[in-house]
Amino acid sequence: MAEPVTTETYGFQTEAKQLLQLMIHSLYSNREIFLRELISNASDAIDKLRFESIAKPDLVPAGDFAIRVTFDEENGTVSIADNGIGMTRDQVIEHLGTIAKSGTAEFLNQLTGDQKKDSNLIGQFGVGFYSAFIVADEVEVLTRSALDGQGESGTGTRWTSRGEDAFTVEDAPDLPAGTQVILHLKPDAKEFADAYRLRNIVGRYSDHIGVPVEMEKVAPPADDDGTSGTAATEFETVNSAKALWTRSRSEVEEDEYREFYKHVSHDFQDPLSWSHNRVEGKLEYTSLLYVPRSAPFDLWNREAPRGLKLYVQRVFIMDEAEQFLPLYLRFIKGVVDSNDLPLNVSREILQQDERVTSIRSALTKRALNMLETLAKNEPADYQTFIGEFGEVLKEGTGEDFANRETILKLLRFASTTDPDEEKHVSLEDYVGRMVEGQEKIYYLIAESPENAKSSPHLEVFRKKGIEVLLLFDRIDEWMMSNLQDFDGKAFVDVMRGDLALPGEADETPETESDGLTERIKAVLDDQVEDVRPSQRLTDSPACLVLGAHDPGAQMRKILEATGQQLPASKPVFEYNAGHPLLTRLDREADEDRFRDLVLILFDQASLADGTAPRDAAAYVNRLNRLLLSLLDD
Ligand code: ADP
Ligand code: MG
Numbered sequence: 240m241a242e243p244v245t246t247e248t249y250g251f252q253t254e255a256k257q258l259l260q261l262m263i264h265s266l267y268s269n270r271e272i273f274l275r276e277l278i279s280n281a282s283d284a285i286d287k288l289r290f291e292s293i294a295k296p297d298l299v300p301a302g303d304f305a306i307r308v309t310f311d312e313e314n315g316t317v318s319i320a321d322n323g324i325g326m327t328r329d330q331v332i333e334h335l336g337t338i339a340k341s342g343t344a345e346f347l348n349q350l351t352g353d354q355k356k357d358s359n360l361i362g363q364f365g366v367g368f369y370s371a372f373i374v375a376d377e378v379e380v381l382t383r384s385a386l387d388g389q390g391e392s393g394t395g396t397r398w399t400s401r402g403e404d405a406f407t408v409e410d411a412p413d414l415p416a417g418t419q420v421i422l423h424l425k426p427d428a429k430e431f432a433d434a435y436r437l438r439n440i441v442g443r444y445s446d447h448i449g450v451p452v453e454m455e456k457v458a459p460p461a462d463d464d465g466t467s468g469t470a471a472t473e474f475e476t477v478n479s480a481k482a483l484w485t486r487s488r489s490e491v492e493e494d495e496y497r498e499f500y501k502h503v504s505h506d507f508q509d510p511l512s513w514s515h516n517r518v519e520g521k522l523e524y525t526s527l528l529y530v531p532r533s534a535p536f537d538l539w540n541r542e543a544p545r546g547l548k549l550y551v552q553r554v555f556i557m558d559e560a561e562q563f564l565p566l567y568l569r570f571i572k573g574v575v576d577s578n579d580l581p582l583n584v585s586r587e588i589l590q591q592d593e594r595v596t597s598i599r600s601a602l603t604k605r606a607l608n609m610l611e612t613l614a615k616n617e618p619a620d621y622q623t624f625i626g627e628f629g630e631v632l633k634e635g636t637g638e639d640f641a642n643r644e645t646i647l648k649l650l651r652f653a654s655t656t657d658p659d660e661e662k663h664v665s666l667e668d669y670v671g672r673m674v675e676g677q678e679k680i681y682y683l684i685a686e687s688p689e690n691a692k693s694s695p696h697l698e699v700f701r702k703k704g705i706e707v708l709l710l711f712d713r714i715d716e717w718m719m720s721n722l723q724d725f726d727g728k729a730f731v732d733v734m735r736g737d738l739a740l741p742g743e744a745d746e747t748p749e750t751e752s753d754g755l756t757e758r759i760k761a762v763l764d765d766q767v768e769d770v771r772p773s774q775r776l777t778d779s780p781a782c783l784v785l786g787a788h789d790p791g792a793q794m795r796k797i798l799e800a801t802g803q804q805l806p807a808s809k810p811v812f813e814y815n816a817g818h819p820l821l822t823r824l825d826r827e828a829d830e831d832r833f834r835d836l837v838l839i840l841f842d843q844a845s846l847a848d849g850t851a852p853r854d855a856a857a858y859v860n861r862l863n864r865l866l867l868s869l870l871d872d
Contacts, residue, residue, distance in 0.1 A: 242541045246409040273370040275444035277319045281306040282448045284323025286555030310432040327362045328396045342661045346536045372402035375422035385416035447499045449482030475609040484527040514609040523578035534627040542644040545569040550576035562589040581674040601773035637721040649795035653709040676741030690849035693780035715795040735785045762837040773813035780818040781844045783810035
């Protein structure tokens with residue numbers, strides 16, 4: 240037989256160590272949240288054992304599930320004990336020594352050493368168990384798995400650490416199933432070993448937990464006859480111990496909703512908005528959905544966990560049930576509690592269940608509705624939302640046909656008429672102020688806001704006072720390729736095709752010299768689809784117009800990044816016949832010089848769209864030749 244393992248020392252995983260250090264050194268305000276985190280873990284552990292006990296009722300502890308918070312003022316300790324699922328020795332080593340979240344290393348790289356910024360980021364990451372070290376210089380965990388078959392009492396594990404590099408584990412005899420976390424408070428955190436303080440914190444942060452949090456009854460003053468004083472310690476429940484979403488909306492305070500959000504989301508910040516609903520009828524369920532204030536660090540990792548906490552008849556079933564919302568709403572956090580699903584429901588079953596499909600489509604509408612309300616009532620908060628999640632929401636225009644119109648109304652764009660050119664303009668705003676005779680919604684796609692604003696393609700629109708939406712998110716070209724119209728108005732890319740603009744018919748360009756068009760064509764030859772005098776330009780000499788089906792610069796980059804070979808695009812070269820450069824060009828007799836000038840105009844047109852000339856070196860050479868000839872003169 241193998242030697243029984245007793246004491247072992249382990250180093251924390253590098254990521255865990257880094258996070259621990261940050262926690263200890265950056266989070267000096269709001270230190271009391273350690274209690275919320277530990278009670279939250281205790282509540283999760285009880286949720287898990289409750290679930291196991293559906294099949295094995297004798298796992299329910301005598302005296303039912305509870306979390307006990309005790310303290311010892313003299314020794315400066317606080318203890319949080321639960322009779323939940325507990326941990327085996329291997330589980331303690333894994334769960335309290337490493338961070339399993341994918342992307343942790345990446346996340347840590349984003350930390351800047353700026354404490355204020357960093358502590359915000361840590362908040363988004365979820366502080367969790369390590370927050371114990373905010374107030375404790377030594378943490379002790381006594382735990383035993385309720386599933387180890389030892390019954391009411393048996394050998395478990397004692398984990399201890401001072402939060403530096405390492406932790407120690409050893410066998411611990413005679414433990415009940417569950418977990419007890421004992422905090423040896425730092426000298427400057429002794430204030431937490433206090434009945435009033437602790438009750439107050441529990442009330443503030445953990446009232447909504449669906450498990451009783453118990454504390455010692457405050458002893459009444461001893462009776463005159465001296466009979467009290469020897470009685471066993473009595474406990475009383477100090478929170479309301481009713482899962483928040485099961486209460487009626489009118490009973491729940493705003494602050495309680497905010498605290499509950501922090502419990503389900505592991506976020507530090509308050510949510511932007513929430514929506515709490517009970518549905519009765521053929522399907523019965525309750526949902527509580529939240530919009531976070533800032534994007535999580537792994538928003539763009541499609542594998543990152545997402546979804547709602549699923550309960551069935553108030554029993555916790557699983558975290559991250561992603562089947563209840565579409566991917567483009569992956570930022571929504573919250574809870575769904577169904578009365579109809581079976582308690583033994585699995586992820587596989589969720590995927591095909593009709594009830595889930597209909598809850599999902601109802602929750603999708605709820606979530607979009609919550610965003611509409613936010614946009615209407617809290618424009619500043621909605622702007623925050625757009626900045627954090629606007630791009631994700633855009634995915635919905637291609638993924639959720641049924642709600643496309645609603646999603647489109649929720650989007651906000653930068654535009655030529657918005658003074659600070661930020662994403663303020665809705666499609667309804669746009670349509671509402673279209674000029675007389677305008678039937679189309681014009682947009683421009685560019686690589687960056689700067690490129691968008693200075694694009695030559697906007698010149699004629701500025702002249703005619705027609706608004707153009709400026710799009711520069713990575714997803715925009717993809718999105719627009721899926722969209723035909725809004726409110727019956729077709730979307731038109733100002734960089735493509737012939738523009739028939741409303742307003743006075745344009746004067747035909749003065750120098751409608753077929754000769755010039757033909758001479759330019761001869762130079763650009765197979766690099767362009769066509770050459771023509773432009774209706775688009777007022778100030779710039781030339782621009783490039785895309786073919787109706789050519790990928791634009793954004794799409795080209797995306798496709799090329801996936802390894803696809805694309806044929807070189809052939810734009811139409813449009814020149815501004817009234818521009819002095821062009822009138823001069825028309826008179827240029829030296830064919831070599833004419834050629835150089837045309838090629839420079841061509842490359843510059845491409846530069847103006849934010850795309851480098853195809854042969855940058857040749858462009859530079861030509862330009863230098865030209866400069867030199869100026870000096871020669
Ligand atoms: P999170 O709660 O986000 O998973 P934590 O850092 O709070 O992260 O906890 C890490 C893990 O440690 C938990 O996922 C859980 O597996 C385990 N754990 C922590 N506290 C307890 C507890 N009281 N009972 C059982 N397991 C626990
Ligand atoms: Mg936790």
